[in-house]
Amino acid sequence: MRISKGALLVVIAVLIPFVVEFRTALSWFGIELSVLESLVLGGAAILAVVLWAVWPPNGNAEAELSGSR
Amino acid sequence: MEVTRMSSTASRTYLDQFPAEAKVIKAAFWSSFMALAIGGLLGLVQALHRTDVLRFIDSADYYTVLTAHGILLAITFTIFFLVGIFTWAVTTSLDRGVVDIRFTWAWYIMMVVGTILVGVSILGGVVDAIPMYADVLFTFYAPLQAHPAFYVGLVLFVVGSWLAGADWFRTWWAWRKENPDERIPLPTFMALTTTLFWYLCTLGVALSILVFLLPWSLGIVDSVNPLLTRTLFWYFGHAVVYFWLMPAYMMWYIMLPKLSGGKLFSDPLARVVFVLFLLLSTPVGIHHQYLDPGIAEGYKFIAMTNTMFLLLPSLLTAFTVVASMEHGARQRGGTGYLGWLKALPWRDPVFTGMALAGLMFAAAGFSGMINAGMNINYLVHNSWWVVGHFHLTVGTAVALTFMAAAYWFIPQVTGKELWSRQLALGQVLVWFVGMTFMSNAMHRAGLFGMPRRTAEPQYQGFNFDPAVGTVGEINAQVALGAVLLTVALAMFLLNMVLTSFNDDSDSLPANTYAGTLSGPEDSPAVLDNLKLWTAIAVVLVIVGYTLPLASIVESGGLFGPDIGGFQLAIETDPALVLESVREVMP
Ligand code: HEM
Ligand SMILES: [Cu+2]
Numbered sequence: 001m002r003i004s005k006g007a008l009l010v011v012i013a014v015l016i017p018f019v020v021e022f023r024t025a026l027s028w029f030g031i032e033l034s035v036l037e038s039l040v041l042g043g044a045a046i047l048a049v050v051l052w053a054v055w056p057p058n059g060n061a062e063a064e065l066s067g068s069r
Numbered sequence: 070m071e072v073t074r075m076s077s078t079a080s081r082t083y084l085d086q087f088p089a090e091a092k093v094i095k096a097a098f099w100s101s102f103m104a105l106a107i108g109g110l111l112g113l114v115q116a117l118h119r120t121d122v123l124r125f126i127d128s129a130d131y132y133t134v135l136t137a138h139g140i141l142l143a144i145t146f147t148i149f150f151l152v153g154i155f156t157w158a159v160t161t162s163l164d165r166g167v168v169d170i171r172f173t174w175a176w177y178i179m180m181v182v183g184t185i186l187v188g189v190s191i192l193g194g195v196v197d198a199i200p201m202y203a204d205v206l207f208t209f210y211a212p213l214q215a216h217p218a219f220y221v222g223l224v225l226f227v228v229g230s231w232l233a234g235a236d237w238f239r240t241w242w243a244w245r246k247e248n249p250d251e252r253i254p255l256p257t258f259m260a261l262t263t264t265l266f267w268y269l270c271t272l273g274v275a276l277s278i279l280v281f282l283l284p285w286s287l288g289i290v291d292s293v294n295p296l297l298t299r300t301l302f303w304y305f306g307h308a309v310v311y312f313w314l315m316p317a318y319m320m321w322y323i324m325l326p327k328l329s330g331g332k333l334f335s336d337p338l339a340r341v342v343f344v345l346f347l348l349l350s351t352p353v354g355i356h357h358q359y360l361d362p363g364i365a366e367g368y369k370f371i372a373m374t375n376t377m378f379l380l381l382p383s384l385l386t387a388f389t390v391v392a393s394m395e396h397g398a399r400q401r402g403g404t405g406y407l408g409w410l411k412a413l414p415w416r417d418p419v420f421t422g423m424a425l426a427g428l429m430f431a432a433a434g435f436s437g438m439i440n441a442g443m444n445i446n447y448l449v450h451n452s453w454w455v456v457g458h459f460h461l462t463v464g465t466a467v468a469l470t471f472m473a474a475a476y477w478f479i480p481q482v483t484g485k486e487l488w489s490r491q492l493a494l495g496q497v498l499v500w501f502v503g504m505t506f507m508s509n510a511m512h513r514a515g516l517f518g519m520p521r522r523t524a525e526p527q528y529q530g531f532n533f534d535p536a537v538g539t540v541g542e543i544n545a546q547v548a549l550g551a552v553l554l555t556v557a558l559a560m561f562l563l564n565m566v567l568t569s570f571n572d573d574s575d576s577l578p579a580n581t582y583a584g585t586l587s588g589p590e591d592s593p594a595v596l597d598n599l600k601l602w603t604a605i606a607v608v609l610v611i612v613g614y615t616l617p618l619a620s621i622v623e624s625g626g627l628f629g630p631d632i633g634g635f636q637l638a639i640e641t642d643p644a645l646v647l648e649s650v651r652e653v654m655p
Contacts, residue, residue, distance in 0.1 A: 006416030006494055013498045014428070017505040024513065027537040035542055 001054055008053045012046050019045060083157060083481040083580040089170045090160050091482040093177055094153040098475065098482070100181060101149035102565060105468075108141030109558040116507070116551030119526055120544035131524035132204040133194030139207030140191065143313075143463055144226070145184055150471045151316040152180070152233045155260040157478065158319060159237045161580055162254035163244040173236055180229035186222025190215060206522065210302045211282065211295040220283040227271050234264035252589040253597050255336050256323055256582060262343040263315040265603050266350045269610060270308030277301035281628070292629030296363045297621050303354035304614060311350040313463050315343070317470040321390045321427055324474070327583035328420040329397025329413055334389050336585040337592030342389075344596060345382040348606050349375055352613030359446045363624060368617040369443055375613065376441045383434060390427065396586065418493035422473025425501045426466050429508075433461035436512060451522075454515020457508040465504050472561050473497055479568055486574040488567035492560055500557035507550025510543045519543075 003011070019042035023033050033041065084091045111134050117123040118131065126134060156173070160166055167173050193201030193216065203215035209223075237260050241253070253261070281293045281301075326333045333339065355372035358364055395409055403412025414420045436458040439445050449455060476493045480486055487493060517533045519526050519540075527533075533540050595601065 003411055004416055006421070007411065009494070009498055010415045010421055010425075013425070013501050016502050017432075017509070020505060020509050024537050032537065035538070 002057055003053050008050065011049055011053070015045055015049060016042070081579055082484060082577045083161065083478075084484040086580060087160050087166050090156060090166055090173065093170070093173050094156055094478075095482045097149045097153035097156075097177060098479065100184070101146050101153070101471075102475075102562065104141040104145035104149065104184075105558065106562055108138050108146060109555060111135075111138040112142070113551050113555045116547055118524055120548045121527075122544070122548045128524035130195050132206065133191060135522065136194070136204055136206050137188075137191045140187060142468070143207050143309075145187075147313040147463065147467060147471070148226075148230060149180065149184075150475075151313065152177070152230065153478070154316045154319065154474070155233070155237060155263070157482075158256035158260050158323075159240050161582065162256040163240060165240065165244055165247075167236055168239045168243050172232070172239075176229045176232035176236060178229075179232065180226050183222045183225030183227075183229060186218050186225065188222075190219040190222065208302055208306065209282070210277070210298040211285070211293045214282075214286055217283060217286045220278050220286060224275070224278055224283075227275065231268065231271070234267060237261060237264060252594070255333075255339060255585070255589070256319060258340060258597065259315065259319045259322070259343050261599060262347045262602070263312065265599065266308055266347045266606060267312050269603075269606060270305045270312075270351045273301045273304035274306075277305075290628055294621065294625040294627060294629050296361065296625050297618070297627070299361065300355070300358065300364070300618065300621055303357040304351065305354070306357060307354040308350040310459075310463065311346050313467045315346065317426070317467045318342070318386055320423055320470050320474050321386065322393075323582040324477070325390055325420065325423055325427075325583075326393035326397055327581065328417060328423075329394045330401040331393060331397025331399075331583075333583045333585040334392040334396060335587045335591075336589050337587060337596065338385060338389050340589070340592055340596045342382040342385050344602050345379075345385075347602050348609060349379045349382075351606065352609045353379060355613075355617060356441055356443075356446075359443050360450045363621060364617055365620065366443075371613060373441060373443045375609075380434070380438070387427075387431065393583070393586075394424070416490075416494060418490055418497050419473050419477045421494060422476070422497035422500075423470050425497060426469035426473065429461045429469070429501065429504065430466035433458060433466060436461070449515050451520060452515030453511045453519045453521050453526075456521045457511030457515060460504060460508050460511070465500070465508075469497060469500055469504075472500070475561075475565065479565060480574070480577050481580055483569060484573050484577065485568055485571040486577065488564050488571055492564050496557050496560040496564065499553055499560065503550045503553025503557055505550070506546050507554060510546035510550065513537070514540075514543050514547075 001008075019038060022041070023038045026033060083094075114126060114134055115131070115138060118126060118128070156167070187203070189199060190201040190203040193199035194204045201216040201218055203209075203219035205213040205215045205219070209215060209219075237257070241257055241261060244257075277298050281290075281298055284290045285293045322333055322339050353372050353375045355364060355369055356376045359369050359373075394413060395403075398409035398412040401412045401414075403409030413424070436454070439449060440455065440458060476487055476490075513535065514533075515521075517535050519533060527540075535543060589597075
């Protein structure tokens with residue numbers, strides 16, 4: 001893990017207002033997302049963050065795993 | 070006993086240091102939690118009712134519910150919690166107990182009695198057996214009229230808070246005799262400056278109640294000037310938001326740096342901020358009345374200018390607090406431009422709750438600037454935008470900071486370990502997410518004109534035109550947010566209840582607060598001259614309010630509109646309005 005589980009949860013929570021506001025912001029440029037599309041987008045963003053967080057930073061998975069709790 | 074107390078303060082909890090004061094603080098916290106529990110539940114009822122998701126009250130009873138929600142949360146929950154925090158702050162930072170604990174209990178009990186009177190009279194709106202009514206919303210100005218018991222209860226509550234302030238001042242005076250040459254410790258300084266503007270602003274509402282509303286409700290006078298009572302309410306009504314906010318600021322200044330592992334960046338800057346709030350909290354209230362006919366534009370413009378100045382202390386706070394957090398994170402080994410953020414203690418619910426509350430307050434600052442702009446205010450006035458705004462301020466910046474603080478304070482005043490830190494962390498996150506949904510939707514609803522304060526926002530034969538999405542989506546988002554908030558509330562209360570059933574613990578952290586990188590010695594002594602700042606605050610209030618009040622009285626009469634001469638305002642007969650209001654709200 002690159003960050004603690006607690007920090008990961010916080011990042012996900014803080015991501016949500018951005019996803020919600022993103023939909024409004026995009027409409028400024030004439031792009032109207034449906035609720036489902038925003039949900040998918042938000043889900044993808046969260047997945048990306050989770051992957052980033054659990055991915056070992058140096059690509060050496062085993063060394064990292066044995067080193068973490 | 071006295072000797073050991075002095076020598077081993079460093080490793081002891083508040084309960085060990087001040088057992089008698091800890092009891093009062095605990096009682097105040099629990100009073101506040103009870104208000105939060107009931108008020109929050111009513112918030113859910115409102116949200117589900119308005120969005121037509123689930124209706125189990127009669128729309129005619131909506132104002133009773135809304136009055137209870139507003140009063141219990143904005144007045145009872147916040148003020149009970151903050152008198153607890155301020156008592157903690159004064160005694161901890163002066164390292165001495167209150168002068169007379171019986172006096173402390175007396176003001177607490179007075180506030181409880183006041184709350185009960187207010188609560189029962191509101192309840193009378195839905196319970197036939199109680200021959201009272203107070204469907205006046207938390208702003209309680211005319212022409213809405215409540216049972217006298219409601220006003221008496223408010224007076225008791227406010228006078229109780231005045232005595233609490235007197236208690237803190239007495240404690241400080243006693244300390245000053247013992248330590249004549251020392252600077253006021255920062256937490257005490259914060260509590261005292263806040264108390265001073267609380268005195269200043271509550272004078273207006275006391276006047277409004279004792280001279281106009283109570284005699285009117287008792288039938289001693291048969292008419293009041295609605296605009297006058299409105300103006301007197303808002304004279305108090307803006308400063309009260311800083312009364313809620315200052316204890317949250319105090320937590321951000323003296324707890325967040327400590328929790329981050331560092332020190333407060335600047336004590337002098339913090340003092341400047343609190344002095345600015347003392348000066349500017351009150352002469353801005355007219356910014357709530359930009360749309361009131363009967364107040365000339367010029368006065369509104371003055372209020373707007375003062376309000377914009379008020380952004381300064383909040384921006385200073387954002388700077389100082391974030392700088393202190395960064396300092397703490399770097400002490401803990403954080404590096405990089407933004408990489409230091411990773412070194413903050415995000416698993417600590419006290420820290421995370423307060424940090425997220427601060428983040429939402431930043432968002433609230435932006436919608437607040439829009440409210441404060443005289444021209445753009447016309448777009449959002451009395452719409453759901455405003456409700457979205459203040460659920461970020463009092464409903465999150467304050468409420469979430471208080472809940473997070475409780476995770477630290479309740480162990481301190483009970484000597485029991487918090488039942489679950491994981492649940493607590495989850496709780497602050499769920500609140501944050503819930504408020505994101507609810508508040509965002511409310512803001513957007515306000516922009517297309519959805520009104521606040523109504524059970525039936527969807528007029529017949531008319532369709533709102535949202536810029537993005539549909540009304541149905543907005544409603545769903547509000548309902549979802551409200552449900553999440555209620556879940557968070559339940560998580561909080563569960564944790565508090567189970568904590569109080571925990572065994573006594575020996576491993577609690579000591580009762581301390583953050584040190585400073587730049588201490589009071591770096592600031593001019595004049596900052597501690599409370600008399601000077603109070604005098605300037607009074608002058609600003611006189612400048613800001615004399616002329617508008619005079620012109621309101623001149624055009625509408627002290628006790629209502631039946632006077633001749635020219636009238637700028639479109640006047641209404643309070644008796645008629647009252648009659649029609651009673652028809653809608655039996
Ligand atoms: C469970 C969490 C909460 C929910 C679901 C909730 C929901 C609501 C809703 C839907 C309204 C608008 C009613 C209307 O305009 O018709 C409202 C108003 C209000 N809420 Fe909340 N709220 C919550 C928490 C809070 C908190 C924590 C505070 C303050 C500490 C607060 C203070 C207020 C105030 C002052 C009003 C305005 C009342 C009025 O217009 O007279 N709420 N709330
Ligand atoms: Cu205001």
